[in-house]
Amino acid sequence: MSFERYKYVVVGSGFFGAVIAERIASELGEPVLMLEKREHTGGNCHSVDHAETGIHYHRYGTHIFHTHNQEVWDYINKFTEFNGYHHQVLTTYQNKVYQMPINLETINSFYNLNLKPFEVSTFIEAEVHKSGINSPGNFEEKAISMVGRALYEAFIKGYTAKQWGCDPSQLPATLLQRLPFRTNYDENYFFDPWQGIPRQGYSAIFDKLLASPKIQVELNTDFFSVKHKLAQDACIVYTGPLDKLFDYSHGQLEWRSLSFEEEVMGVQDFQGTSVMNYAEESIPYTRIHEPRHLHPEKDYAKDQTLTIKEYSHSGNSEDPYYPVGGKKNKAILKKYKVEVSGQENLFVGGRLGDYKYYDMDQTIAAALRTYEQIRELA
Numbered sequence: 078m079s080f081e082r083y084k085y086v087v088v089g090s091g092f093f094g095a096v097i098a099e100r101i102a103s104e105l106g107e108p109v110l111m112l113e114k115r116e117h118t119g120g121n122c123h124s125v126d127h128a129e130t131g132i133h134y135h136r137y138g139t140h141i142f143h144t145h146n147q148e149v150w151d152y153i154n155k156f157t158e159f160n161g162y163h164h165q166v167l168t169t170y171q172n173k174v175y176q177m178p179i180n181l182e183t184i185n186s187f188y189n190l191n192l193k194p195f196e197v198s199t200f201i202e203a204e205v206h207k208s209g210i211n212s213p214g215n216f217e218e219k220a221i222s223m224v225g226r227a228l229y230e231a232f233i234k235g236y237t238a239k240q241w242g243c244d245p246s247q248l249p250a251t252l253l254q255r256l257p258f259r260t261n262y263d264e265n266y267f268f269d270p271w272q273g274i275p276r277q278g279y280s281a282i283f284d285k286l287l288a289s290p291k292i293q294v295e296l297n298t299d300f301f302s303v304k305h306k307l308a309q310d311a312c313i314v315y316t317g318p319l320d321k322l323f324d325y326s327h328g329q330l331e332w333r334s335l336s337f338e339e340e341v342m343g344v345q346d347f348q349g350t351s352v353m354n355y356a357e358e359s360i361p362y363t364r365i366h367e368p369r370h371l372h373p374e375k376d377y378a379k380d381q382t383l384t385i386k387e388y389s390h391s392g393n394s395e396d397p398y399y400p401v402g403g404k405k406n407k408a409i410l411k412k413y414k415v416e417v418s419g420q421e422n423l424f425v426g427g428r429l430g431d432y433k434y435y436d437m438d439q440t441i442a443a444a445l446r447t448y449e450q451i452r453e454l455a
């Protein structure tokens with residue numbers, strides 16, 4: 078079917094686009110044209126078997142599915158089984174390994190103490206008091222007011238400076254909502270009741286989401302190159318960077334980008350866990366991924382393992398991973414949102430379209446909400 082005959086066009090095959098395409102095809106029963114500029118579907122959740130080791134890994138960084146949203150959990154379970162993996166992160170500081178998020182084990186090990194859970198608050202309050210911060214405004218002050226200056230400087234300051242490329246005092250305090258702080262030995266990275274890794278990987282989910290013969294997937298196809306071939310009145314769901322959609326007319330939104338360095342090691346287990354953070358700013362990467370640990374149920378080779386170092390650097394809408402946020406970007410975003418609301422057949426969403434630090438479950442929840450709006454107009 079030629080492009081101009083499609084009433085529904087979805088730009089981008091990450092979770093936002095793929096869920097909407099699946100809903101339109103299976104519930105509305107309408108054909109969908111899916112345009113994807115990369116050579117694969119799945120957006121940043123794309124996963125693949127590593128050619129040399131056979132280890133299944135996530136090409137754009139380790140992705141753990143976690144949610145407390147029943148609707149999202151029920152929906153995603155129609156397309157995959159999860160393996161029951163629970164995420165635990167460790168961090169290396171001055172050549173010693175600690176638990177992350179900061180919990181009782183981290184605190185006792187760092188201070189060489191044996192505090193009990195009921196003693197931690199008093200201890201941390203005294204540390205916070207020493208810092209003299211009473212009404213925290215920015216990320217740095219908020220972090221110090223939560224854990225005290227010493228723990229902040231060891232485990233948060235350097236990592237955050239590397240990740241965001243700026244002094245943490247310039248970042249919003251809200252970012253800390255992602256990082257739990259615990260006064261017991263719970264080493265779970267997430268609070269959510271449901272989590273895991275898809276048994277067959279993320280790409281298998283996207284194959285199922287997009288399996289309907291009503292969905293035509295065009296890979297290696299940039300929306301901006303084929304826009305002129307689409308029907309004038311087509312309903313467009315755009316999940317790419319919002320500023321690019323309007324040719325940067327209100328300015329560029331800032332992004333952080335990542336690069337990855339893969340290395341095959343001649344040992345079965347390199348670091349004993351799937352993600353090891355590196356807290357010090359002097360170590361150029363933020364974390365090392367070892368994807369074999371994501372699939373304890375798989376029988377991988379015993380003489381080699383895959384490791385992936387992650388580096389963070391400034392980016393732009395050509396390679397967007399993390400929306401930087403902050404006042405300046407919020408002001409630009411607002412102007413683009415006004416543009417979107419003025420267009421009847423245009424729906425914009427996802428991590429790049431909404432310019433929001435969405436996790437996968439939040440992306441799926443947002444896609445299901447947007448689909449409801451599309452259905453009402455159908």
Ligand code: FAD
Binds near residue numbers: 120137142317435
């Ligand atoms: P994307 O996955 O970015 O998909 C957008 C798609 O649109 C891309 O495929 C892109 O190529 C395509 N596109 C863009 N412009 C065009 C165009 N002009 N024409 C055609 N196609 C276009 N979430 C979790 O829940 N758990 C995790 O552990 C987790 N880890 C993460 C780790 C990293 C390093 C990153 C960056 C994100 C992580 N996330 C995690 C978040 C997760 O990746 C996102 O929530 C999810 O991928 C967002 O899906 P999306 O569809 O909005 O965007």
Ligand code: UDP
Binds near residue numbers: 233255256
């Ligand atoms: N963070 C930190 N030290 C760590 C891990 C995280 O200071 O060891 C901070 C950092 O600012 C980071 C934020 O917490 O950007 C959120 O961390 P998360 O693991 O959620 O980031 P993501 O996995 O999305 O990159």
